[in-house]
Amino acid sequence: MRQHNLCVGLLIMAAVGVSKKSLIDYNEADLERLYDQWEEGDDPLEEDELPEWKRPKRNQFDPSKIGDPEELAKKMKKDRTLMIFVSVSGSPSPRELEEITMLWQSSLYNNHIDVQRFVVDRNRAIFMFKDGAQAWEAKDFLLKQDRCLEVSIEGRSYPGKGSFNNEKNTEL
Numbered sequence: 001m002r003q004h005n006l007c008v009g010l011l012i013m014a015a016v017g018v019s020k021k022s023l024i025d026y027n028e029a030d031l032e033r034l035y036d037q038w039e040e041g042d043d044p045l046e047e048d049e050l051p052e053w054k055r056p057k058r059n060q061f062d063p064s065k066i067g068d069p070e071e072l073a074k075k076m077k078k079d080r081t082l083m084i085f086v087s088v089s090g091s092p093s094p095r096e097l098e099e100i101t102m103l104w105q106s107s108l109y110n111n112h113i114d115v116q117r118f119v120v121d122r123n124r125a126i127f128m129f130k131d132g133a134q135a136w137e138a139k140d141f142l143l144k145q146d147r148c149l150e151v152s153i154e155g156r157s158y159p160g161k162g163s164f165n166n167e168k169n170t171e172l
Contacts, residue, residue, distance in 0.1 A: 070136060073154060077132025082153075084135050086142055088123045089149040089162030100147050101125045108138050123149070 021030070088100055097119060105117045105127070115138060116128045127142075129135045135153055142148045148160030 074133045074136045077135065080132045081128065081130055082132030082135045083126050083128045084139065085120075085150075085152040086125050086127055087149040087151075087160075088125075088147050089160070090123075090147065092123055092147075094119075094122075097123060097125070101127075104142060104145065104148075108141060111137075111141070113138055 026034075086101070086104070088097055092100065101117050101119065105115055108115050108127075113134045114130055115134075118126045118128070120126055127135075127138060129138065139151050139153055139158060142151050143158055143160045145161060147162050149162040150160055151158045
């Protein structure tokens with residue numbers, strides 16, 4: 001798209017005769033200046049439309065002010081992609097695993113947590129979050145589910161409600 005705009009601009013300049021340079025003689029700096037002139041009258045882009053490297057920095061935080069390591073990790077992963085592993089208790093069939101994880105995904109989505117789900121093993125799935133800070137909210141939800149055996153975030157494992165149910169069944 002950018003090259004298209006540059007080509008159109010160059011053709012207009014060539015047709016009007018504004019430029020005394022040959023099109024072949026244009027270098028990167030000339031093209032960049034031309035592009036800036038082309039966009040001069042445009043409205044500024046919304047923050048979410050800007051490329052990631054041009055977006056303004058969010059609130060900076062001081063790690064020394066945060067005592068809880070989970071809270072620190074949550075702040076550090078804000079606006080970054082993060083994946084967590086979720087294990088389902090028992091020996092679910094592939095269809096059952098698909099249904100359980102799909103139910104969890106839709107429950108999270110209903111709570112405004114954007115998550116993608118990928119089944120990776122007989123009883124495991126990866127949940128991927130565009131905003132890593134939401135992963136900790138999802139972890140709290142998942143750990144309360146009857147069939148959740150374990151949730152792993154950032155190399156740390158948390159036992160789910162399903163792990164306690166398994167212990168009770170093996171003791172009987």
